[in-house]
Amino acid sequence: MGHTSLEKIIALQKKTAHIRNLCILAHVDHGKTTLADCLVASNGIISSRLAGKLRYLDSREDEQIRGITMKSSAISLHFATGGVEFLINLIDSPGHVDFSSEVSTAVRLCDGAIVVVDAVEGVCPQTQVVLRQAWLENIRPVLVINKIDRLIAELKLTSQEAYVHLQKILEQVNAVTGTLFTSKVLEERAEKDAGSQSSFTENESGDHVYDWSAGLEETDDSDLYFSPDRGNVVFASAIDGWGFSIHQFAEMYSQKMGIRSSVLLKTLWGDFYLNAKAKKIMKGAQSKGKKPLFVQFILDNIWSMYDAVVTRRDKEKVEKMMTSLGLKVMSRDLRHSDPKVLLSAICSQWLPLSQAVLSMVCEKLPSPAEISAERVEKLMSVGARRFDSLPDKTQELKKAFLDCSADETAPVIVFVSKMFAVDSKALPQNKQRPLTHEEISQRRELARQRHAEKQAANQSAESLASGDAGGDSIPAPAAAGVTDALCAQTEALSVKTTVEEENKEHFVAFARVYSGVVRKGQKVFVLGPKYDPSLALRALPEGCSVSDVLPSIPHMSYCTVDSLYLLMGRELEELDEVPSGNVLGIGGLEDVILKSATISTSPACPPFTPLNFEATPIVRVAVEPKHPSEMPKLVRGMKLLNQADPCAEVLIQETGEHVLVTAGEVHLQRCLDDLRERFAKIEISSSKPIIPFRETVVRPPRVDMVNEDLGKQQKVAVIHQVKEEQSKNPECVQVDSSGLVSLTTPNKMATVGVRAIPLPEQVTCLLEDNVELIRTMEQFNLSVREGKTLDISQKILDNIQDFKVKLESHLQGHKWRNAVDHIWAFGPRRCGPNILLNSIEGYRRPSVWQCLETEKTESSALRDFDNSIASGFQLATLAGPMCEEPLMGVCFSVESWDMKISTPVAQQDSVDEGSQPAELNNEHSEVSPVSSSRSRSKAEAAGSSVDCYGPFSGQLIAAVKEACRYAFQAKPQRLMAAMYTCEIMATAEVLGRVYAVLSKREGRVLQEEMKEGTDMFIIKAVLPVAESFGFADEIRKRTSGLASPQLIFSHWEVIGSDPFWVPTTEEEYLHFGEKADSTNQALKYMNAVRKRKGLYVEEKIVEHAEKQRTLGKNK
């Protein structure tokens, strides 16, 4: 098939109903790019001989070298089936976990997805992740079970065994899909199942047969599950270029055998067999020991083909098969020494993969015009906001989404999911195009003229030199020479600037049009993720458009669409306009969009919901240029990198370090390569990865380090220790034996009593998992304090209620009575996994659960400086005393708060200005708030605010922060390490070595099981992030490439050992010796962090002082 012309694609772009936007998703190495190759080859873009080997969409050099995809890239293909022409906008995505953000950006722009599963490996961790992502974005998936050839060649299964194996894989995939569905979908399906059972009847002999007169024409009712008879599964071997759905075989056999193809469609997959005598298709192949139709009609044929071509190389049989199938191959393929060449030449003709996949895609996946109302609402309602709480004008846009119209009047709505960098040389504007004949002759003429002029000038110069050298006036020809030189100079200059221009990175936005037509030169609004249409609609004049002069609105900017591109894998083609429903590239937006944005001609358009990112960026390194003078280049480069990568984060720490945060080792490597070669173009040195830790407190241990019970004697020691430590503390701090810390502000005006309590593990997890809800609650509380209201959708309110109930159920017991209602704040950053508890007797403040309360309670008076306490807590939880890492799983209970001033006046931190004078714990206060005259208290307050200690709120914040730190230190402290989970697939021979590597790196095996039908073991393990660098490489090396794990951040885990541990009991002294210098992992980690941060590290330089001696030479 020839190359599809640009004009054709432009024409196809206008037929929305015949467009399919889809992406290929799978676990790493399951064959996405190879499959894409076959599809690309069907359009003649690459030769079909190279399909599967070229990996055309892996355009980066490192992608080719490593053999993994690192970015998603799109290509537009043309496909005709049944007389209808389709435009397929295909996006290939990476499967490696480190790049899962690229999957998110791809999925957002699509309506459907091809999920690829390796027939041997089956459902892998990333398969589950991508199915989840597809589900979250409401896009419809179809399945390709790839690498069927491995079942024949590697596992050596018979066709019957292969059938059972394939059934299992399908079950696994459907199980994942099943767990994803909400109860609503499950209920719907149950209803549907009940309805569809009536199509089975029993005949006289008791056999189940299909009653094909009734109910068979019923359209397939569920797109949710994969089943070959629903037409949403293709079996394939991408490397050999073949694939089929049972549709093809149903057609083929219905002609051959005279059975209606609709019947075959329903029976080719499943427990059906052919009763040759009765000429009937019967159910119950398995129980009767018959071959299922799928094996008899399909797999057997493929197996015998492989057998004849690859295993036995039986030329005669091959030729016989080819003639019966009506196939022809080139004679050089027939004679090729590698049987695989012949095999793929035959199979790609017999069962062309692109045909099978693309017709499934066109039939089963929706066109952009079929976008569901549910999906639109999901896209339009950001965060906690309800769709029906959006302004009317915004809600009206829903219709535009649903219409997907390319009308002149339709508003333009475009979503940009990522920005990617292209060399300016690769832009179509800058590409060299072949010269036409006239241009060539013109140029020739010009060159000839120039040559003639030069010669004339030379001649006159010579004659001048030989003649009179004196004289003031410059002769005319010489003057011409000067101007010539000038021209040359300016030319050189302009050449230089164009060279610089050419080296510049250009960003192209990866986008999709949801409504209207985008045109080159059009002016549009660019809406950032935080844009609020209701605010803007109030501020903007009615019916305004982008070309008017408008007031500036937060998170909104304007721009002119510079250029539009058709994305063709490695190439870009320039377009003038793109109608709705298409995926496209937009140039010239780099100054207005950082990573993603919504573009519209209507200010009522809401920003799209943020992308669901699955990977957490966790690996950080500090980078710096080799030559300090190149710092500006690095800064610029990092800015570009930040823009070009959806997941990488770039920050400048307070210390001035430039930090790069990435999802994993492979991602890190790619980012550094990009910085070096592309964005900064300088030599860079990077630090060792900075590993994050968390700090926490635990309950006092019951046994000591040698497993002896800690009795009373130990407790005495603890009290003794506390006393000893107290003498070290400054005088304003008092710590009692139970861990209650009282601290007074420097001006002696306020005293707070704080205690640190470890939170149960489930609570910490719960807080971690519900960050979004906590953030929403915080937003609500903030808006209440500002006197505004925030609409929260009922669903979110239900979730909050649920969260609260769960918290209550985990916080049981005397210690936690009513604790949930008394939560003051979460931290750090107001949403972290630590709690500030209000245990002050007599102080009732509005709870954090305000959004759940229907009526305002009376107790909602805020004491002044309430916010200072919360701020102090935020600071304390942001950086703990062990090594200034954030805290986790700690509850700070404020048990007393005494103030000695009355009404503070005009304090900047007093949040609730309208509130009553603070209700005080009168028993402690020295000045009664009522009796003091107003003026006096004013003077006093003014006096106190200008005293030498600075403003009071600041003092209080600092005091609370310090109190929290002391309270933290009064408890047994522990470090928490970030943990990766990994799933390693390995054969029995290398299992031992995998374990060795795991245990060397402090990993822990959770589970080991054998993969059914293979000789592979699947090992699930956890491993501290701190020990993970080089892990994947080491495993690969030790197992000669047989096992390659993928590391995914999973959770935080308390490190058992106490970094401050010193032997205290007699047994411990006996066991560890006085110095106790056995390795303390926690201390090692802690000191490493402290050293990196430039904090004081208690370390002995000379650990074992021994007298130096000279060793004898012969020893």
Ligand SMILES: Nc1nc2c(ncn2[C@@H]2O[C@H](COP(=O)(O)OP(=O)(O)OP(=O)(O)O)[C@@H](O)[C@H]2O)c(=O)[nH]1
């Ligand atoms: N035996 C066999 N190997 C295949 C098949 N399809 C792909 N492969 C091989 O599997 C490996 C991975 O293929 P890719 O297409 O790069 O896999 P991918 O899913 O794109 O990988 P990532 O993009 O890195 O996630 C390559 O070595 C392919 O040659 C197949 O049908 N059969």
Ligand SMILES: [Mg+2]
């Ligand atoms: Mg790939």
